[in-house]
Amino acid sequence: MAGRLRLLLVDDEEEYRNLLQIILERSGYTTDTAENGKLAIQMLSEYDYDVVLTDMRMNGIDGLQLLDYIGNLHKDIKCIVITAYASVENAVEAMKKGAFSYFIKSNDPQELVLNLHNLEKMKNLSDQNTMLKNSLTKDNFMESQSPEFQKVLDYAFKVAKTNANVLILGESGVGKEVLARYIHKCSERRDEIFMPVNCHSFSDALLEAELYGYEKGSFTGAQEKRIGRFEASDKGTLFLDEIGEIPLLNQSKILRNIEHKEIERIGSNKSFKIDFRLICATNKNLDAEIKNKNFREDLYYRISTFIIEIPPLRERKEDLRAMISYFTEKACAELKKRVISFDDPLMDVLLNYDYPGNVRELKNIIERMVVLAEKEKFTLQDFSQYDIFSSSLFIAGSESLRDVREKAERYHIMRMLEKNQYNIEQTALVLQITSRQLYNKMHQYNIRFSKTNS
Numbered sequence: 001m002a003g004r005l006r007l008l009l010v011d012d013e014e015e016y017r018n019l020l021q022i023i024l025e026r027s028g029y030t031t032d033t034a035e036n037g038k039l040a041i042q043m044l045s046e047y048d049y050d051v052v053l054t055d056m057r058m059n060g061i062d063g064l065q066l067l068d069y070i071g072n073l074h075k076d077i078k079c080i081v082i083t084a085y086a087s088v089e090n091a092v093e094a095m096k097k098g099a100f101s102y103f104i105k106s107n108d109p110q111e112l113v114l115n116l117h118n119l120e121k122m123k124n125l126s127d128q129n130t131m132l133k134n135s136l137t138k139d140n141f142m143e144s145q146s147p148e149f150q151k152v153l154d155y156a157f158k159v160a161k162t163n164a165n166v167l168i169l170g171e172s173g174v175g176k177e178v179l180a181r182y183i184h185k186c187s188e189r190r191d192e193i194f195m196p197v198n199c200h201s202f203s204d205a206l207l208e209a210e211l212y213g214y215e216k217g218s219f220t221g222a223q224e225k226r227i228g229r230f231e232a233s234d235k236g237t238l239f240l241d242e243i244g245e246i247p248l249l250n251q252s253k254i255l256r257n258i259e260h261k262e263i264e265r266i267g268s269n270k271s272f273k274i275d276f277r278l279i280c281a282t283n284k285n286l287d288a289e290i291k292n293k294n295f296r297e298d299l300y301y302r303i304s305t306f307i308i309e310i311p312p313l314r315e316r317k318e319d320l321r322a323m324i325s326y327f328t329e330k331a332c333a334e335l336k337k338r339v340i341s342f343d344d345p346l347m348d349v350l351l352n353y354d355y356p357g358n359v360r361e362l363k364n365i366i367e368r369m370v371v372l373a374e375k376e377k378f379t380l381q382d383f384s385q386y387d388i389f390s391s392s393l394f395i396a397g398s399e400s401l402r403d404v405r406e407k408a409e410r411y412h413i414m415r416m417l418e419k420n421q422y423n424i425e426q427t428a429l430v431l432q433i434t435s436r437q438l439y440n441k442m443h444q445y446n447i448r449f450s451k452t453n454s
């Protein structure tokens with residue numbers, strides 16, 4: 001492990017400096033030396049260092065001044081101050097200024113080496129975290145200029161490192177599932193399965209079968225044994241979306257499963273343990289649901305160890321411009337189109353709209369524009385003949401009832417397809433039509449059969 005940190009040792013006592021350099025190099029650390037603060041500053045501007053070890057008392061620029069300089073101009077460099085026993089108070093002052101730790105000259109130098117090992121471990125961890133965050137940012141738009149959303153992302157990242165249950169709140173389309181996947185990807189379970197279940201998509205009986213699975217012959221139609229979603233999420237993350245929709249009758253059973261991490265398949269009396277991390281989401285006001293006796297309070301407390309609330313898009317408009325580019329680039333890549341820019345009137349419209357359907361609506365609007373675009377520059381004029389905001393029902397004034405109905409139907413089908421990961425049977429079930437009828441509607445409304453984001 002040792003050997004990767006690059007050190008700069010600053011001390012005006014030649015003998016001690018040379019001795020310490022030998023010890024640090026033997027421990028595997030490349031170590032440069034400087035005999036005073038001025039030379040140290042010059043070296044810092046020429047070479048990259050991870051750690052500066054500096055004596056406190058030196059002629060000219062002293063240790064505290066060097067710390068100030070590093071704190072202002074080289075924030076990534078960690079400092080360890082070296083001090084004589086008599087000036088420990090100075091070392092405490094240095095810690096307040098941001099030094100990582102201090103080392104007393106008369107102590108065993110192995111103590112200092114141990115300190116460096118710890119620092120190295122922390123640095124490796126933080127490098128890994130930065131790499132992870134950067135790689136996840138590419139999959140989705142997971143950066144923000146909005147202090148509110150930045151807080152959400154930071155909190156999610158911290159929470160991901162625990163195994164605790166998380167409840168994500170927010171309006172429809174704000175990105176609750178996207179955040180749940182982000183938490184999974186930042187967690188120790190990242191290489192295991194992320195198992196989403198939309199609790200709204202199933203009738204009461206079907207929900208149980210989906211969650212717990214069943215043994216062959218346990219009910220009419222159970223021709224084969226089937227593994228449920230709880231079981232399938234073993235070692236991974238189980239995401240119960242729209243948890244507020246789970247019927248009261250099923251809630252006590254689910255509470256037991258979550259508490260004991262134990263389930264049994266329908267038709268079996270053998271229970272077994274499952275190791276999953278639970279994330280739930282809802283756009284309902286669960287407090288009100290508890291008051292109205294639609295949601296069990298004990299279940300609420302069980303699922304909400306950490307609560308993360310995502311603000312609606314209209315409250316983080318700082319991000320709109322970057323998100324518009326992000327979704328445009330993505331849609332262009334998928335549709336093999338090229339879009340260079342938007343004219344100001346169109347950008348104005350996009351920036352001033354409130355997006356009641358949140359990120360989902362913004363994404364749909366951009367995708368629709370890219371589909372319709374015939375030139376590389378988008379202008380408001382180009383889209384005046386289309387209602388690009390049609391998903392936000394209904395800004396046009398004088399449409400026939402039939403047009404409005406069709407528009408609403410098309411939008412609803414698109415949303416349900418997206419929510420059900422483009423699974424036709426499941427979507428048809430939610431819409432209470434047959435799969436064939438759904439295919440016909442998709443054909444009628446020219447709805448593409450594709451999964452654009454997962």
Ligand SMILES: Nc1ncnc2c1ncn2[C@@H]1O[C@H](COP(=O)(O)OP(=O)(O)OP(=O)(O)O)[C@@H](O)[C@H]1O
Binds near residue numbers: 139176361363419453
């Ligand atoms: N940060 C983001 N980056 C990229 N796409 C996003 C982001 N947030 C949301 N989306 C997109 O918006 C759509 C809705 O996201 P998601 O399903 O996560 O929202 P939700 O809050 O769970 O919605 P609902 O409450 O309706 O289930 C998806 O297509 C998703 O890809």
